[in-house]
Amino acid sequence: MWNYGYEEEGVMNLRDSVKGIVRGQISSGLLIDLKIEEEDFEDSRITVPAFGYWAGWVPVGTEVICSIRKWAKDCKRMEVRVDSVAYESDTAVAA
Numbered sequence: 001m002w003n004y005g006y007e008e009e010g011v012m013n014l015r016d017s018v019k020g021i022v023r024g025q026i027s028s029g030l031l032i033d034l035k036i037e038e039e040d041f042e043d044s045r046i047t048v049p050a051f052g053y054w055a056g057w058v059p060v061g062t063e064v065i066c067s068i069r070k071w072a073k074d075c076k077r078m079e080v081r082v083d084s085v086a087y088e089s090d091t092a093v094a095a
Helices: none
Strands: 017-026 029-037 045-053 063-070 078-086
Touching (some): 017 078, 029 063, 045 063
Parallel strands (some): 045 078
Antiparallel strands (some): 017 029, 017 063, 029 045
16 A cells, blocks of 8 residues: 555555546646545545656547556656556546
8 A cells, every 4th residue: 555645644555547537748648637536435536636658649538547656756746657548538528
């Protein structure tokens, strides 16, 4: 179990896959909002900003499945590995 850097009581397994939504793209990768569910509370989700390297173009609002590579430090986002991209969800509108 590891602390992902934003909530002291929030802990998750390093091998867990986390769903996220693409919020933007830069030349080296994707800016992602991870949706982490709290086990202790029903219907409780935390949104954690993350970055994942990705060479191809992905529309904003697309759902991705990620694995954590590095935890957030100071002013840097959490680094994730993008395991899967759900291109059929690219019609989702970014909030």
